[in-house]
Amino acid sequence: MxxxxxxxxxxxxxxxxxxxxxxxxxxxxxxxxxxxxxxxxxxxxxxxxxxxxxxxxxxxxxxxxxxxxxxxxxxxxxxxxxxxxxxxxPEASTVLDIGGQDSKVITLGPDGRVTDFLMNDKCAAGTGRFLQNMAVHLGCSLQDFAAIPENTPFQPINNMCTVFAESEVIGLLAQGVAKESICLGLLDSVAQRAANLISRISDYGDICFTGGCAQNGLLGKLIEKKTKRRVIIPERxxxxxxxxxxxxxxxx
Structure with missing residues (x-):
């Protein structure tokens, strides 16, 4: 069957x-x-x-x-x-899933069974929907977020609340800040939020990054840098x- x-x-x-x-x-x-x-x-x-x-x-x-x-x-x-x-x-001991409207961290035992989990489903900050909303204001696509050159100057984003972040992004654009720099700053903010969530229940081992946002390899690299742990992004x-x-x- x-x-x-x-x-x-x-x-x-x-x-x-x-x-x-x-x-x-x-x-x-x-x-x-x-x-x-x-x-x-x-x-x-x-x-x-x-x-x-x-x-x-x-x-x-x-x-x-x-x-x-x-x-x-x-x-x-x-x-x-x-x-x-x-x-x-199978080598990963932690799962990070960032989807459209929520993010979750799951810790696994050697047999792959759940030992603990933490979920953020109360706020869209740090999710795919957050990046999608920001892309609209930047006049770009989610694919553009993944194609940012590595030598792009970094523009920090101070607000993760979607409403306040929108205002901040609009203000930065008005100041002439490059879209690529803002995109990198937004990705860095999402990575930091993910790293903070991971640190609350997991502090060792490889991380398997899943969900729609895992299609962004640059985001995976930023999470890897902040957690100082290997981040695995499977093909599927x-x-x-x-x-x-x-x-x-x-x-x-």
Missing amino acids: ASIGIDIGSTATKGVLWNGSGFEFYLTPTGWTPGESAAKAVAQVRRRGHILKNEDLHVTATGYGRNVFQADKRVTEITCHAAGAHYLA AQYAGALGAALIGAGM
Whole structure:
């Protein structure tokens, strides 16, 4: 029997199919209808995996929208991200996940099971949504944040509250500060916030960086510099939650 994991996030819905020997992946924007986005992800990975019959399938849902989708099983984000990250980077003892609207740190035992976790879901500061909002004011894309030259002059950002940071960014632009310098300052602020969150429950070992923000390699380097620990960004970092759900559904 094939196992599908669906991670219904605030920004993107990820689907992963495990057929016992390999994976199929699919990602789609969550939009205003998370249930429909999840159904689309299931249909796409089924098609790619040539799974035609419902009786050949087990679906496990996770993420903030897991309760709006009919699945065989529902599992918390913490458990699924831990399982997925451990599969992707078994040497890591800590998981840092920065998604669209929240960030979380999970510590793992040698077997990959959760030993502790800390989650920031009360404020958008330091998340993908924060960077997305700042990109709008800077007139650039999130991809531009990842393409900043390493020799770019650094512009510190004093405010992490989205509202105050917007005002600060607008003021810096009015002063003629280069967009690249502001972008680097914003990334550094996110990295510092992540490092502070990590330090509250974890102080050693490699860190597996997952979530949509893990696609920004420069952010990973900044977190590595601030924590003085190796930060691993797996190739499928954004799919960690869905991958973990698929593995849990398969009894792994």
